[in-house]
Amino acid sequence: MYIKTIDPKVVAESIINNFGQQTVVISVAEHSAIDINALIGCLVEHDIPFIGGIFPKVISGTEVYDEGMILTGFSNVVETYLVKDLNTESFNIPKIDLEEDDNYFLFTFADGLTSYLSLYLSELYTSYGNKVSYIGAGTGSLSLLQIPCVFDKSGIHQDAAVGLIAKSKIALGVKHGWKRIAGPYVATKTDKNTIQEINWQPAFEVYKNIIKEHSQKEISCENFPSIAKAYPFGILKDNSEYVVRDPLTLNDKGEIVCIGEVMENTVLDVLNGDNETLIQAAEAAASQVITQLESPKQAYISNCISRILFLEDDYHLELKAISKKLVKNNQPIPVEGALTLGEISSFGDSYLQLFNKTVVIGLFE
């Protein structure tokens, strides 16, 4: 449910009227004028269980909003949690007991620019494994300046994650639509999310030559974001989609800074796509999930902010393609979500990953 207001009481009333006892996930567009601390206080006062995150933009149906918020309600929530200190290696994942044979999903928002986001996801999987399916999103500002961007009843936090575990079925669709144009290469020297060397040479030199060969374009420090948005890296995996890494900018040493960690000696391809392949991929993700649940009630999309920057005016076509496919028993399924800094999903049952430039669709019963 999309709502645009600066009055926390209006939000609280909407939740009480529309979601009853459900736990609510609140996705707030970063330019919303509402005071988040006042909102938290008001929701706590009304005893409403919630978690939330701040995103560059939010999605409702086929529309994208710079202001306002998406309210998504979930029943059968076993627990909500907050994990702080994700800028260090010493954070604690909560211990939650889960039944062996029930279906669970874990929904998480995590600071998309925090240092140990990959470790957080890895530790989540280590704690809960394939007992749960995972969906989530990296929160933060389009300015890429780190801000307090996840919240729960305790307040709004930076370098933190919030989440909930619910006893319910979920179907996941993960696609990106980027295709290989060059590779494989080895990221021979990296530091967390910075690629310093590719094939034992300065990373940017190698990257620049690949782009020039493909498009005749000369990429430089000045025009890096506008050209690099079309040339992400793809981490090679067996039998599944690439894990895409978004080359965001160059640092002062001329090294390539990505959203999401690239471990040293990772085997990479350089990818490229066009509007058609990206939109087709989003449609395929929707087609993939819709067959998996008998009576889905709602869908949440974690869609990378860079896709709208790449597709520009055609982005609404991607949302249209998704909405068109998310129809069950002749009933359209409400589609809402956020444009994110990193997408979180477990590819069904397997190991939990952080993606970039990807669309993750979660379908809920």
Added chain:
Amino acid sequence: MVPINKNIIDILQLYEFSMAIGKSFNYKENCDSLLKLIMSRKDLEACWIYSYSEEHCRVSYSIPTTRTPKLLECDKVILKDIHYQNKHISHPITQDIQLIAPLKLKGGSVAIFNLKDQGLLFLYSSRKQEFSQIELNQLSPIIDKFTLSLQGALIFSKREELLVSLEKQNQELSDYAHIVSHDLKSPIRNIEALTSWIKEDYKSVIDSSGIETFNLIGDNLEKMDNLIDGILRYSTIDKTVDEKHPINLNDLVAKTIETIVLPEHSVVKIICDLPVINGDAFRLQQLFQNLIENALKYNDKPAPLVEIGSREIEDGFEFFVRDNGKGIDKTHYDKIFQVFQSLDEDQKSTGIGLSVVKKIVSYYAGDIWLESKLNEGTTFYFTLKNDA
């Protein structure tokens, strides 16, 4: 763009895996580095290691860490059977495999790798009906390397544990020596004061035999005091902060000689130019002082003579301290360096001096030995490196 050859991708994946091995001496970090990568690249759902030996059988690593199976004897037999097959295999999810798994498995198969002494590694996928022989063969050399790194990690962790325990013991010993010396010295001083008061207050009623007994008590108290100082010096000589500076040993030994109360007619001399070495002045002074005092103390000649000299050797210097004293019987050569071992019946001897000397020389990774002829004298030799 032509699709790249799958073989190239396989080879590069091997490279990626092999570079993830042995990044840490810590067992868990070592496992994390490789196994999380394999899980991510091969879309696996779980992996775990059973450390298996005759004595124990336990899950030593697991992703996820959802539960620890309580193994019955029959379950251990299953593991033992797999271990004794001594090969890498793909296995469907049977009841046996479920029994020994640390998580609920949802069909599929496991690849089981034999880690030799390090146990068994299980990789799990619910989507694979089996791991192909090619996959097993591809991972086989990686897992063999990984096995070696696990052995290294375990050896390292045992060494770390030993070092921690040793450090703790050393600290306790040092604390003990300080406490004991402080606690013992206090009553000694009290006894000394009390006996001197008795001697003073009752001097008119104590006869010469009594005075002699009081003197003996005084001598014994002095010995005990020296003994406590010696224990403290012995226990701390290798634990104080090492402040290294270039030390001119001619100056240091000359100053040391000046501080020693020389017996009548005795001569202590440096007979050749001593070198400048990089070392700790306090320890080096203790080293020479103990040897010189020792040479003088156990000298029965009317004109005791102690000579000090050195010569350059391959990686440092060899020093000697030579005396014309009683000499030492060969049977005592080892004993004299042991703490509290005194060859002399002198009541004041503590038997700590030479053990302090040996400890200092050992601290600097040098050697010490002696040559001696009874009634002619003894020469102590020791070596120090340029950079002591």
